[in-house]
Amino acid sequence: MTIKNVEVGHYSIPLPVVLSDSMHGDMASFELMTARILDDEGREGLGYTYTLGAGARAIHSVMQSDMAPFLMDRDETRIEEIWHGLWWKLHYAGRGGLVIHALSAIDIALWDLLGKRTSLPLWRLLGGADPKVKAYAGGIDLMFSLDDLLAQTDQNLSKGFRAIKMKVGRDNLHEDVERIKTMRNHLGIDFPLMADANMRWTVDDAIRAARAFREFDLVWLEEPTIPEDFQGHRRILSEGEVPISAGENLHTLFDFQHMLEANGVSYIEPDVSNCGGITVWMKVAKLAEARNLPVTSHGVHDIHVHLLGAIPNASYLEVHGFGLERFIEEPLRIQDGYATANERSGHGISFDWKALEEYRIS
């Protein structure tokens, strides 16, 4: 039960197509940082995190220079102790920001290792609710023409999706309204449709937008304003009269506590690759459960399907088109709107390291 090696990798992976949203601009590639933790019995746990470029080398550096040496020869099953040891070791320059991305990857690898040790898939190890999880296609399509938006939508329908999210936050609100209206007309009145503003607006701009979107019956409006404004989210939710989701830019258990305490969201959306890993993701899910709130996810769907499958208050799984599935041996499939967590031990994800090698940075 002792950690004997930690191998850290950094890869730059081109996206299948250039993607855009309201605050991140054009994205042509993403960077994947991997942690492979080996124990004294020959087991390997795999964790990973990603960014859209900026900060990637520094995440690799924190994992390699600060975290890997700390892990050596420790008891791999004392995950809480390791987690807090790393939190405090890196506290002065840590907590949020990219240190939490690095810690997330390490924590995921430790949970994967525990799954392998116990021969249980994560969704069973972490609670065992229902491995069949509703999924939606997360479009990163702010600058797509209406034709391209509908073409992408039809592709998503043919892939098995029965729920879709689109981007909003264009320069003029009437453009957003027109795009949502076109999508609603195309999909029909009962189809679950979400919209994501990626923090573009002030609180009052967001309330104005939410009111303009109200007639289109969105499942939720995501990240209407900056993640730090907890009370602002509360106002948008209560005055805009559209359900609100947020969480991909909340990076500590305390951030989530502040947002939930403020009654700022209808759906909480932790990202296991940037909230501190499975350890924190599961705590956030319990905070939400105690408030009778559903949990959704952001990115890394191959892992999140297990976490949503473990909890009783699961909402939709987000599925991104980042193209990581090219490097995963048995990627997640969508059938009739659902994804199902696998029965392999741990998260059950194996990377094709040979294929990844071409994209290696360090």
Add this chain to the structure above:
Amino acid sequence: MTIKNVEVGHYSIPLPVVLSDSMHGDMASFELMTARILDDEGREGLGYTYTLGAGARAIHSVMQSDMAPFLMDRDETRIEEIWHGLWWKLHYAGRGGLVIHALSAIDIALWDLLGKRTSLPLWRLLGGADPKVKAYAGGIDLMFSLDDLLAQTDQNLSKGFRAIKMKVGRDNLHEDVERIKTMRNHLGIDFPLMADANMRWTVDDAIRAARAFREFDLVWLEEPTIPEDFQGHRRILSEGEVPISAGENLHTLFDFQHMLEANGVSYIEPDVSNCGGITVWMKVAKLAEARNLPVTSHGVHDIHVHLLGAIPNASYLEVHGFGLERFIEEPLRIQDGYATANERSGHGISFDWKALEEYRIS
């Protein structure tokens, strides 16, 4: 007015003696990351930040790989635009944590450059209140024996200090009480004495400690609990009945806003090297002024003396014994309890790069 080169350095500097506090353990060295920004007219702005080791390589990496390329050929006087450009470029993996340390160093260098361009010292450029600032010696002495604590105190008195801060947060509260009592008896009833718990306690432990310290008339009790618990600070302040300071672990303007909004502190303590630089430090000072609160500082006293000298609501300047003065050409001097901001352009700090070279990591 155009940036032509950014030179980033990383040094590991041994401390004069091993230091300890309640949550960071023993510290034998600190790591200094420097940013030298050169413009097309041959001027150089100097910025720096530091950590106690962990995360240092990653701070260097963010400055070198993500920030330096962004700065090239930009107008050096558009500091707000550059600041927000870097904030959003690194937003997904940024905001708090070590990205803000890197941004702080860059921002300090830009303000230094503006000081040099305008031939004004920062304390005049930023407001011009009073260059003569009350200073205190910040002892990092939790594990010192009582004799060593008093010997350090006498040394500080002979160096010109007329205010002193000591560490608290030992395993048993009665040890803290005994140490404070010994210091109070040694220094006399009117001597300004502060105590710093470095986040050791829960809220109720902190209230218990504050009440036990009440009779010793501390100027403030610093960082009684974790920085994320804004409402907890409010309770400690109002129920413990000792003034509270915090801020060295608040890393964004929003963190400070939350703490001030919660009425959690009597003194706010931003650190220019980890709050986002001079740009954010000055905004925090204005938030505090609007609430009639005094501002104190943490670390990097050679820069903070200018910032406290610029504002009308300055409280004490903290002076740390990290030994960086060995590498500064004209280090700050303390006279009769005061430090005075210099009249050179910018912050007026010049490093002895030759002497630093021995400690260079990259």
